[in-house]
Amino acid sequence: MSDILAMTAVAARQALDNKSISAVELTEAYIKAGQDTSENNAYVLTTPDKAMDMAKASDARLARGDAGLLEGIPIGVKDMFCTKGVETTASSRILKGFVPTYESTVTQNLWQDGAVMLGKINCDEFAMGSANETSAFGAVINPWTASDGPLKGKALTPGGSSGGSAAVMAARSALLAPGTDTGGSIRQPAAFCGLVGLKPTYGRCSRLGIVAFASSLDQAGPITRDVADCALMMTSMASYDKGDSTSIDAPMPDLMAALSKARNEGVKNMRIGIPDEYTIDGMPEQIVTLWEQGRQWLEDAGAICVPVSLPHTKYALPAYYIIAPAEASSNLARYDGVRYGQRVEGATLDEMYAKTRGAGFGDEVKRRILIGTYVLSAGYYDAYYIKAQKIRRLIQNDFHQVFSDVDALLTPSTPSVAFALGDEDKDPVSMFLNDVFTVPANLAGIPAISVPAGLSSDGLPLGLQLIAPALREDTLIEGAAMLEKAAGFDHVASGAAS
Amino acid sequence: MTDVSSLIEGRTGKWEVVIGLEVHAQVSSQAKLFSGASAAFGAGPNEHVSLVDAAMPGMLPVINQFCVEQAVKTGLGLNAEINLFSIFDRKNYFYADLPQGYQISQFKQPIVGEGSITITLADGSTRDIGIERLHLEQDAGKSMHDQHPGKSYIDLNRSGVALMEIVSRPDMRSAEEAAAYVSKLRAILRFLGTCDGNMEQGSLRADCNVSVRRPGDELGTRTETKNLNSIRFIAQAINSEVARQIEIIEDGGTIDQETRLFDTSTGQTRTMRSKEDAHDYRYFPDPDLLPLELDAAWVETLRQSLPELPDALRTRLMDEFGLSAYDAGLISEDRDTAAWYEAAAAGRDAKLVANWMTVELFGALNRMGLDLADSPVSPDQLGKLVERIGDGTISGRIAKDVFAIMLEDGADPDQVIEEKGFKQVSDTGAIEAMIDTVLAENTDKVDEYRGGKDKLFGFFVGQVMKASKGQANPNVVNDLLRSKLNS
Structure with missing residues (x-):
């Protein structure tokens, strides 16, 4: 069994193709792995019957020689994706019992390519959070544990908001996991759980059928065990969709070819910028060291690393925490108890709204709705929302400027390792700081990837981030393949199924 | 600028009335503004509702290009500036028949900017009324409070239907001018085919902003009376509102800026909500939609393909057929009427045809309660009748008898003349x-x-x-x- 779970998606696809394993066997192994690791609270709903039906259909297509890109690969779906006939709640009480009659475009693409659905995955409520602690289903426990130091013996966060998705990947209870990333929600959990996480260019993945958090920032992407799986899954997830007006009608570069090219030729003459502004006060020394190590690895592979400046970086986080709540306050207005989800009756319409939303939303969601409502209000709009949009433009300009000189940027993925669950007397602002390195790429709409690059002195994963110009996911895959090769990260979480 | 003739005499002196109108015109389109659902009138409750219209989680709006085209055509018909770059905004408020919790509208950058239309008053004089803007927006659904003792029912058929909101300048000075403005606007929309103008079905509704002032003074405080769905109600609501405001001010009171409703049973307006209860709509650009960018050449193509509009038609009827301004005005109110006339008048005494049409035919149809489309007499039959007067077959007096018979059984005039022995003796x-x-x-x-x-x-x-x-x-x-x- 352990051999099965140890395979990457690319390896499993080969094994399925050469009939050394069946989709049913693979799926059974993952269903069992999910059961064995259920204490991490990552699955909010399992669909074993559906999984077995899909696996059988995959085996039939494999037998016919009609197999798709992800044929027979078992995946866990973040609860932000609407799945036809399968309850979808965005990990919120307000959507309890909501069963979509439709499928999100991204998951439809995955099923189209033969993927097998294991179930729905826990996340922060409406993807708002950086520790997967705001979920109505409760926190998710990171399969990784500290081997030493103050975190030893404590249950750690897998990060958020795609915390459950990263946890099932680290626990090996899913072989691939689509996530969503509004301010770092794919990359930060990937970094905390020793995984590869890619947020593609805004518009690469259709947002149709994904529960909206902040429309101008939301983007789906893969969380995978390695860069090859990331290239494979990204290829499947991306598509131009006329049903999403912000979808991009541009072909995705051949990511598998980019991967082979990097593996064969290195990244000769690739110019990598090291942004000065990503050195922040209080950043642990080992993260600074790892960042320096990453630069060295890339240079060893033929890249030319140069210092660059993105002067408006420090304004990215405050701008993000205005724009995202502003959009969220409006996007979440539809959860009013009138048409679907939970309703708490009241004597008047307004009372019904207040009771339904009061009971249905958790504290973090309420906080962001209030912030968003405030910054859009008459008299505050110009000072907050418009100012934030101007900053957003300046940040985009910063990136545009540096990308005239470099092909990609190298930064740490997060300012810390995974932290302990529950001991949060943390104020919301310090929680927001988790996103400091990831938010700028969302504001600029450009692709970024987190790659596991090493372990902390306490034995917890650390990630490095690469950021590329719009539409250059191929550059990210090339650079990430080099980092992955040099880092040789082959550690497995102590909580992984076997 | 003050037109003395339209001043209102109060107890304490003369008052000038200032009126601006916001007209909501439903775009003549098969599908809604941002979803593929049908926009047809008259279906059973919630039969025309897509996932987008019901604001299901994860659903996204996609602009209907046909509706954009209709808005641009309308802008061109209003002699207005077409904005090649415009933005859709969200207007946020909670109501049970507003599924998204916001209406997608256009706030700061509408698709159509300033324009104007010329209205003709009963005395034949004309005035230009400024158009401030036209923007596209979604309609809301309908709440029904009378279906159940303790519950309200919601019908989302209208949710997401495309509306053009056409905002005038505060250029009107009387209820008559406001009525003439809406009539003219309606005629232009119908000529363009961009809105069917059907006020009973709610395809055209007006909000009236009314204030009064002493001639030459600053603008007074205005009230807005919402959702008037007939030209008669618009005039009634304005007159009632003007009388109310003048009385309050003359009694030493002040006007509250508020939204009012018109009660069709009493002919009076009443308070709907005061300024204090006004919503903060928290407008911001809809991040689900890209800015709307139009190609200048495409707009030009639309401009070239515009049909003849009421003013041009009226002028042509006067120039080409020698009609009086009055007859030309009557006949050009409606494109079907004009087409009917042109078919009847072709190759005949055009002035006499116009006379017969506006006096005898319209009079008869009015008595019979029929629309021109249902006229028992066809354009060619009326034309032939006039021809028989011209060629001396019958006299004008006899023609009236022939016409009466034609109205009864739709008979051809020659047949009537022959059978009834009406033929004029010239032997x-x-x-x-x-x-x-x-x-x-x-x-x-x-x-x-x-x-x-x-x-x-x-x-x-x-x-x-x-x-x-x-x-x-x-x-x-x-x-x-x-x-x-x-x-």
């Missing part, structure tokens, strides 16, 4: 015989005439016509009679 022999008889029977009068009493000529004409049962050609009668009497 000089027959008329001469009749004249001889008349003269023989009235020898005393002949002597008087010949003795200088010219006025008796009319008497002889009358007698001959009577003898012919009205069918003698009056011109022939005149000529023959004159030669016989004067011989």
Whole structure:
């Protein structure tokens, strides 16, 4: 069994193709792995019957020689994706019992390519959070544990908001996991759980059928065990969709070819910028060291690393925490108890709204709705929302400027390792700081990837981030393949199924 | 600028009325503005609702290009500036029939900017009324509070239907002008085919902003009366609101800026919500939609393909057919009316056709309660009737009898003339015989005439016509009679 779970998606696809394993066997192994690791609270709903039906259909297509890109690969779906006939709640009480009659475009693409659905995955409520602690289903426990130091013996966060998705990947209870990333929600959990996480260019993945958090920032992407799986899954997830007006009608570069090219030729003459502004006060020394190590690895592979400046970086986080709540306050207005989800009756319409939303939303969601409502209000709009949009433009300009000189940027993925669950007397602002390195790429709409690059002195994963110009996911895959090769990260979480 | 004739005489002096209108015109489109659902009127509750219209989680709006085209055409028809770059905003408020919790509208950058339309008043004078803007927006659904004792029902068929909000400048000075403005706007929309203008079905509704002031003063505080769905109600609501405001101010009070409703049963307006209860709509650009960018060449193509509009048609009817401003105005109110007229008038005495159409036909249709489309007389039949007057087959008086029969059974005029023996007698022999008889029977009068009493000529004409049962050609009668009497 352990051999099965140890395979990457690319390896499993080969094994399925050469009939050394069946989709049913693979799926059974993952269903069992999910059961064995259920204490991490990552699955909010399992669909074993559906999984077995899909696996059988995959085996039939494999037998016919009609197999798709992800044929027979078992995946866990973040609860932000609407799945036809399968309850979808965005990990919120307000959507309890909501069963979509439709499928999100991204998951439809995955099923189209033969993927097998294991179930729905826990996340922060409406993807708002950086520790997967705001979920109505409760926190998710990171399969990784500290081997030493103050975190030893404590249950750690897998990060958020795609915390459950990263946890099932680290626990090996899913072989691939689509996530969503509004301010770092794919990359930060990937970094905390020793995984590869890619947020593609805004518009690469259709947002149709994904529960909206902040429309101008939301983007789906893969969380995978390695860069090859990331290239494979990204290829499947991306598509131009006329049903999403912000979808991009541009072909995705051949990511598998980019991967082979990097593996064969290195990244000769690739110019990598090291942004000065990503050195922040209080950043642990080992993260600074790892960042320096990453630069060295890339240079060893033929890249030319140069210092660059993105002067408006420090304004990215405050701008993000205005724009995202502003959009969220409006996007979440539809959860009013009138048409679907939970309703708490009241004597008047307004009372019904207040009771339904009061009971249905958790504290973090309420906080962001209030912030968003405030910054859009008459008299505050110009000072907050418009100012934030101007900053957003300046940040985009910063990136545009540096990308005239470099092909990609190298930064740490997060300012810390995974932290302990529950001991949060943390104020919301310090929680927001988790996103400091990831938010700028969302504001600029450009692709970024987190790659596991090493372990902390306490034995917890650390990630490095690469950021590329719009539409250059191929550059990210090339650079990430080099980092992955040099880092040789082959550690497995102590909580992984076997 | 103050037109003295429209001032209102109050107890304490004269008042000037200032009116601006916001008209909501439903785009004539098969599908809604941002979803593929049908926009047709009259379906059962919630039969025309897509996942987008019901604001299901994860659903996204996609602009309907046809609706954009209709808005641009309308802008061109209003002589307005077309903005090649415009933005859709979210107007946020909670209501049970607003599924998204916001209406997608256009706030700061609408698709159409400033324009103007010319209105014609009853005395034939014209005025230009400024258009401030036209923007596209979604309609909301409908709440029904009378279906259940404790619950409200929601019908989302209208949710997401495309509306054009057309905002005028505060350029109108009387209810009459406001009514003329809405009539003209409606005519333009119908000529363009961008809105069916059907006010009973709610395809065209107006919000009236009304204030009063002393001539020359600053603008007074305005009230807004919402959702008026007939031109008569618009005029009534304005007049009632003007009287109310003048009375309050003359009694020493002040006007509250508020939103009011018009009660059709009393003809009065009443408070709906005060300024304090006004929503903060928290407008911001809809991040689900890209800015709307139009191609200048495409707009130009639309401009070139615009149909003839009421003003141009009216001018052409005057130039080409020699119609009076009044007749041309009546006939150009509606494109179908104009088409009917042009079919009837082609190759005929156009002024006489216009006269018959506006007086005899419209009068008859009005009595019968019929629309022009249901007229028992076809354009060609009316044209032929006029032709028979022109070619002397029948007299104008006889034509009225023929027309009455045509109205009854839709018969062809020639057939009626033939069957009923209405044909005018122009045979000089027959008329001469009749004249001889008349003269023989009235020898005393002949002597008087010949003795200088010219006025008796009319008497002889009358007698001959009577003898012919009205069918003698009056011109022939005149000529023959004159030669016989004067011989």
